[in-house]
Amino acid sequence: MTARETEIxxxxxxxxxxxxxxxxLNISPYTVNTHRDNLRRKLGAHNxxxxxxxxxxxxxxxxxxxxxxxxx
Numbered sequence: 001m002t003a004r005e006t007e008i009x010x011x012x013x014x015x016x017x018x019x020x021x022x023x024x025l026n027i028s029p030y031t032v033n034t035h036r037d038n039l040r041r042k043l044g045a046h047n048x049x050x051x052x053x054x055x056x057x058x059x060x061x062x063x064x065x066x067x068x069x070x071x072x
Contacts, residue, residue, distance in 0.1 A: 001042060008035040012048055013055035 001009075011021040018032040025032075040046065043054045 001039070005035050005039055005042075008032060009039055009051060009055045012036070012039075013052040015052075 007025070008021060011024065016024070018029045018036065021032045022029040036048070036051070039051055039054075043051065045051045045054055
């Protein structure tokens with residue numbers, strides 16, 4: 001996964017739409033959608049909710065603790 005894809009995935013996990021992500025990163029919504037498609041293919045996800053779930057799992061695997069636990 002590229003650094004940009006990881007960045008996009010973080011925004012998806014926060015619940016932002018493609019338009020909102022595009023605005024934040026000063027890129028086209030179409031570019032965001034391309035990254036979403038690449039992420040779905042690489043992670044085997046079928047929708048945004050599954051991508052967000054994948055992000056939580058990646059955080060868990062990298063740090064050894066659930067990402068949600070750090071929020072509280």
